[in-house]
Amino acid sequence: MLPRLITCKISQTNLSTATISFRRRVAGNARHNPLAATGLVLVVVFVIFALFAPWIAPQDPAAINLPARLAPPSHAHWFGTDELGRDILSRIIFGARISMLVGSSVVVTSLALGLIIGSIAGYYGGAIDRFVNVVLMNAFLSFPGILLAIAFVAFRGPGIFNLVLALSLGGWVGYARLVRGQVLAAREREFVEAARALGASDLRIIVRHILPNIIQPVIVQAAIGMAGAILAEATMSFLGLGVPPPTASWGTMLNDGRAHLFDAPHLVLFPALAVMLAVLSFNFIGDALRDYLDPRSRIEAGL
Secondary structure (H helix, E strand, C coil), X not given: CHHHHHHHHHHHHHHHHHHHHHHHHHHHHHHHCHHHHHHHHHHHHHHHHXXXXXXXXXXXXXXXXXXHCCCCCCCCCCCCECCCCCEHHHHHHHHHHHHHHHHHHHHHHHHHHHHHHHHHHHHHCHHHHHHHHHHHHHHXXXXXXXXXXXXXXXXXXXXXXXHHHHHHHHHHHHHHHHHHHHHHHHCCCHHHHHHHHCCCCHHHHXXXXXXXXXXXXXXXXXXXXXXXXXXXXXXXXXXCCCCCCCCCCHHHHHHHHHHHCCCCCHHXXXXXXXXXXXXXXXXXXXXXXXXXXXXXXXXHHCC
């Protein structure tokens, strides 16, 4: 009984020591990079808005109140109302759900395609690599991504699913080029040669040995790509090619408010501020991850 109590106390002590060490490390990173801490807080806020929008929003975002149309910010409507009397704060909170959903879906889809295509091209090389790198990637890079998305949505019609596919259509190329370069450098290393000599299959070598060693720059690219996906979704919604009304979207709110830019500027100000903060927050996190995962930057920062 006594040894068990001693072991339990030692485990609790080690756990508390590890918790304190983790808290100190997080606090130290926040002091050295306040922009990353700010970005993380903003991302958490937007994710909470997206997950709990029906309980956080003060009013129904689709409720029309014509007598209160174009009302300025007040106690009843903190961010004012739009041209149909709908509460802007509620619509911004629900718009975070669309931005986070579309942004994360685009990043996951593009990342999955980029990992598969880039890994195959980098690992096998030869004619496969030349076709993927010279023909396929350059063909997609020759057209602006937003132009491909506009053409795709114009052909297929608006909607969340079509919007995610449209933005992923050109978004995978950046991840594929990054993964291809990393795999080309990693496939000749000793641990890959050892796994190949032991008879491991190509799939096992790529999944178990190569990808875990190249995932760091991919994570950084995904964090920065999230900012680009949110901005692209707002652009498509602004052009009327995003989610159909009356679903609240930041880009749609900007499009609706541009006709009242001078007589009711709050219709444009608050949605634009939401887009700006969301894009900046993910860019801050991406820059912080890049510095944190780079040993030279960590040494220079004293981390």
